Amino acid sequence: MKLGAMITVDASKPKRRDWKAMVLGGLLLVLPMRRMVGEDRVEYRYENYAEDRDRIGVQTHGLYFEKELISKVTAHGQFVYDAISGATPTGGKIEPGSLQVPTVRLQDERLAGSLDTAIRYGRHTTTPQVAYSYESDYESVGLALNHTIEFNQRNTALVLGLSRNFDRVSGIYQSEYQSKGAWDGLIGINQVLGPRTTLTVNLTLGYADGYLTDPYKAVYFSFPYDDPDLLFFPNRIPELRPEHRFKQVGFLSLTHFFDRAHASAEATYRFHHDDYGVTAHTVGLTWFQKLGQHVVVAPTLRYYQQTEADFYATQFRGDSRYPLGTQLAYQNGSYVAELGELEFPTDPTGYDITTVPALPTYYSADYRLSHFEAYTYGVGIDWKPLEWLSFQAAYKRYEMQGLDGVTLDSAYPKAHIFTVGMGLWF
Numbered sequence: 001m002k003l004g005a006m007i008t009v010d011a012s013k014p015k016r017r018d019w020k021a022m023v024l025g026g027l028l029l030v031l032p033m034r035r036m037v038g039e040d041r042v043e044y045r046y047e048n049y050a051e052d053r054d055r056i057g058v059q060t061h062g063l064y065f066e067k068e069l070i071s072k073v074t075a076h077g078q079f080v081y082d083a084i085s086g087a088t089p090t091g092g093k094i095e096p097g098s099l100q101v102p103t104v105r106l107q108d109e110r111l112a113g114s115l116d117t118a119i120r121y122g123r124h125t126t127t128p129q130v131a132y133s134y135e136s137d138y139e140s141v142g143l144a145l146n147h148t149i150e151f152n153q154r155n156t157a158l159v160l161g162l163s164r165n166f167d168r169v170s171g172i173y174q175s176e177y178q179s180k181g182a183w184d185g186l187i188g189i190n191q192v193l194g195p196r197t198t199l200t201v202n203l204t205l206g207y208a209d210g211y212l213t214d215p216y217k218a219v220y221f222s223f224p225y226d227d228p229d230l231l232f233f234p235n236r237i238p239e240l241r242p243e244h245r246f247k248q249v250g251f252l253s254l255t256h257f258f259d260r261a262h263a264s265a266e267a268t269y270r271f272h273h274d275d276y277g278v279t280a281h282t283v284g285l286t287w288f289q290k291l292g293q294h295v296v297v298a299p300t301l302r303y304y305q306q307t308e309a310d311f312y313a314t315q316f317r318g319d320s321r322y323p324l325g326t327q328l329a330y331q332n333g334s335y336v337a338e339l340g341e342l343e344f345p346t347d348p349t350g351y352d353i354t355t356v357p358a359l360p361t362y363y364s365a366d367y368r369l370s371h372f373e374a375y376t377y378g379v380g381i382d383w384k385p386l387e388w389l390s391f392q393a394a395y396k397r398y399e400m401q402g403l404d405g406v407t408l409d410s411a412y413p414k415a416h417i418f419t420v421g422m423g424l425w426f
Contacts, residue, residue, distance in 0.1 A: 039066060039068075039425060040066065040067050040068060040425065040426040041065070041066050041423055041424060041425045041426065042063070042064070042065045042423065042424050042426075043063070043064045043065075043421060043422070043423040043424075044061075044062070044063055044064075044421055044422055044423075045060070045061075045062040045063075045064075045392070045419060045420070045421035046059075046060070046061055046062075046419070046420050046421065047059070047060040047062070047417065047418065047419045048060075048416075048417070048418045048419075049415055049416075049417050050415060050416050050417075051086065051413040051414065051415040052413065052414045052415065053410075054086065054087065055086050055087055055088070055103075055413050055415075056084065056085075056086040056087070056088055056413070057084070057085055057086045058082055058083070058084050059082070059083045060080060060081070060082050060083075061080070061081045062078065062079070062080045062081075063078065063079045063080075064076070064077070064078045065077050065078075069117075072119065072120040072121065073117060073118070073119050073120070074117070074118045074120075075115065075116070075117050075118075076115070076116050076117075076118070077113070077114065077115045077116075078113060078114050079111075079112070079113045080110070080111070080112040080113065081109070081110070081111055081112075082109065082110040082112075082135075083109055084106070084107065084108045084109065084110065084135075085106065085107040085108075086105070086106065087103035087104065087105050087106070088103055088104060088106060088216065089101045089102065089103050089366075089367060089411050090102050090103060090104050090216065090217060090218050091217040091218050091219055091220075091239060091364070091365035091366055091367075092218045092219075092220055092236050092365075093220040093235070093236060093315070094314075094315075094408065099408055099409070099410055100408070100410045101367075101408050101410050101411045104172075104216065106216075108135050108136050108137070109135060109136075110133060110134070110135040110138075111133070111134050111135075112131070112132065112133035112134070113131070113132055113133075114129060114130065114131035114132070114142075115129065115130055115131075116128060116129035116130075116144075123149055123150045123151060123154075124147065124148070124149055124150075125147070125148040125150075126145070126146070126147050126148075127144075127145070127146045127147070127148075128143075128144070128145050129142075129143070129144040129145070129146070130142070130143055130144075131143075131144075137169065137170045137171050137215070138167070138168070138169050138170075139167065139168045139177075140165060140166070140167045140168075141165070141166045141167075142163060142164070142165045142166075143163065143164050143165075144161065144162065144163035144164075145161070145162055145163075146159065146160065146161040146162075146186075147159075147160045147161070148160075155191070155192040156189065156190070156191050156192070157189070157190040157191075158187075158188075158189060159186065159187070159188040159189070159190065159202070160186065160187055161184075161185065161186035161187075162183075162184070162185050162186075163182075163183070163184045163185075164181070164182070164183055165181055165182040166179075166181055167179065167180045167181065167182075167210075168180075169211055169215060170215060171214070171215025171216045172215060172216050173215045173216070173217075173218065173238035173239075174211070174213075174215035174238075178210065178211035178215075179210050179211060180208065180209065180210030180211045180212055181208065181209060181210055182206060182207065182208040182209075183206065183207045183208075184204060184205070184206040185204065185205050185206075186202060186203070186204045187202070187203055188200065188201060188202035188203065188251075189201050189202075196256055196257040196258075196259070197254070197255065197256045197257070198254075198255045199252075199253070199254055199255075200251070200252070200253040200254075201250075201251070201252055201253075202249075202250070202251040203248075203249070203250055203251075204247075204248075204249040204250075204251070205246075205247070205248055205249075206245075206246070206247045206248075206249070207244070207245070207246050207247075208244065208245045208247075209243055209244045209245075210243060211243070212241050212242065212243060212244070212245055213238070213239055213240055213241045213364075214239060214241075214364075214366055215238070217238070217239040217364060217365065217366045218236050218237060218238055218239060218365070219236070219237060219238075219239050219313075219315070219316055219363050219364065219365045220235055220236055220315040220316070220365065221235045221236075221237065221315070221316045221317070221318045221319060221320050221359070222235055222315060222316075222317065222318075223317060223318055223319045223356055223357075225328075225354070226330065226333070226352070226354065235319075235320060237320045239363060239364040239365065239366065240361075240362050240363055240364070241276075241311070241362055241364055242275075242276070242311075242362055244275075245274055245275060245276060246274060246275045247272065247273065247274040247275075248272075248273050248274070249270065249271065249272050249273075250270070250271040251268070251269070251270050251271075252268065252269045252270075253266060253267070253268045253269075254266070254267050254268075255267075261289070262289070262290040263287060263288055263289045263290060264287075264288045265285065265286070265287050265288070266284075266285070266286045266288070267283075267284070267285050268282070268283065268284040268285075269281070269282070269283050269284075270282040270283075272306070276309040276310060276311075276369070277307065277308070277309050277310035277311075278306055278307055278308070278309050278369070279306065279307045280304065280305065280306035280307070281304070281305055281306075282302065282303070282304045283302070283303050284300065284301065284302035284303075285300070285301050285302075286298055286299070286300040286301075287299050287300075294383060294384050294385055295381065295382070295383050295384075296381070296382045297379065297380070297381050298379065298380045298381075298382070299377075299378070299379045300376070300377065300378055300379070300380070300396070301375075301376070301377045302375070302376040302377070303373070303374075303375055303376075304373065304374040304375075304376075305372070305373040305374075305403075306371065306372065306373075307371055308369060308370045308371040308404060309364065309369035309370075310362075311360060311361075311362035311363050311364055311369075312364055312365070312366070312369040312370055313363070313365060313406075314365055314406050314407055314408075315365065316359070316360065316363050317357060318356065318357050318358070318359045318360075319356050320359065322356050322358075323358065323359045324358050324359075325355070325356055325357050325358030325359075326338055326339050326340075326355075326356050327339040327344075327353055327354065327355050327356070328353070328354045328356065329343075329344055329345055329348075329351045329352070329353055329354075330351065330352040330353075330354065331350065331351050331352070336351065367402070367407055367411040367412060370402055370404055370407045370411075371402065371403045371404040372400055372401060372402045372403055372404075372407075372412060373400075373401060373403055374398065374399065374400040374401075375397075375398070375399045376396055376397070376398050376399075377396065377397055378394060378395045378396030378397055378417070379394065379395060380392065380393070380394035380395075380419075381393050381394070387425065388424060388425040388426070389422070389423070389424060389425070390422065390423040390425075391420075391421070391422050391423075392419070392420065392421040392422065392423070393419065393420050393421075394417075394418070394419040394420075395416070395417070395418055395419075396416075396417040396419075397414075397415070397416060397417070398413070398414065398415045398416075398417060399414045400412040400413055400414065
């Protein structure tokens with residue numbers, strides 16, 4: 001289900017509570033060509049997302065409605081309930097000889113909803129929207145305003161959008177709520193290229209600030225001291241990410257209808273770049289095949305690849321007791337003093353000096369910031385036996401794998417996604 005400019009649940013992406021990207025944030029999305037005439041309808045969707053090896057599982061119930069209030073004013077709304085449970089990687093230390101990343105169990109529920117009103121006047125459509133999402137450790141309020149201008153005999157549509165999110169987050173490593181926010185701006189063109197072909201081109205700029213760290217992720221620091229008494233120290237600390245993130249996203253979609261085959265194909269490409277150092281490419285292809293008068297079958301394939309963030313590693317070198325770094329003096333294998341203490345030698349002759357590096361400015365072992373690729377493939381079926389009744393079913397397989405040669409394969413999830421639904425038209 002697509003709700004105008006609102007970001008909806010994307011079944012081709014993992015829905016872990018690794019997570020908070022699941023919340024109704026960044027209300028702008030690639031805007032498809034939408035009918036300007038409202039259709040009164042109600043749709044229900046159930047989706048079961050299940051990762052292999054008893055990782056994260058999400059059961060989602062979604063209800064969507066569309067209602068023409070008066071001529072040229074149509075309301076759209078959505079309510080979503082998620083039940084989330086399972087295990088998620090923490091980013092902590094991996095035991096020697098183990099191929100399994102450490103995980104933590106979790107369980108939560110999410111309630112979310114949105115409402116927008118499309119107001120049409122002449123060649124213009126203005127759509128204000130409000131969205132809200134709540135779970136035990138995350139709350140989000142989103143506002144968006146989109147404006148579409150049609151010209152060139154309605155063969156061209158210019159789409160402009162602006163959104164603002166106000167979020168609060170807490171977790172294991174952040175017991176008190178912290179605030180974060182995001183701005184997103186979109187400009188796009190929907191162009192009819194011919195009687196059977198349409199093109200969509202969008203550019204989105206986004207800026208997020210505040211507490212952008214994941215409060216459930218930790219990192220592991222270690223340092224090879226010569227003195228065995230210094231080898232054991234508190235080395236697991238919460239991750240730390242920058243307090244701002246600027247992203248640029250480009251999107252291209254081409255749809256073509258094939259008369260003889262009674263089918264259409266949609267090819268998409270998405271480019272993402274941000275100042276975390278992440279560059280990502282997504283390509284997708286969906287074939288919509290009409291069978292008879294009432295059934296459409298849609299096989300789909302999508303490929304995603306991204307580079308790693310500048311501050312990502314599976315573990316880091318340093319000692320969390322010395323965040324600014326230090327020097328330690330030894331003599332004949334015995335500890336003497338730390339830099340700054342009176343006993344620290346001014347003349348290093350006859351001493352062994354060990355330099356402990358300062359901790360990096362930012363650090364994360366979250367595998368979602370690593371260099372990886374992901375595949376999504378599956379098929380959907382839409383059956384409309386009556387003008388006022390439709391049924392939907394879909395299956396997708398999601399597979400993620402690392403490309404850096406360092407992150408363990410067990411960090412990356414694989415999942416089955418099942419979806420069923422129905423719609424009523426009035």
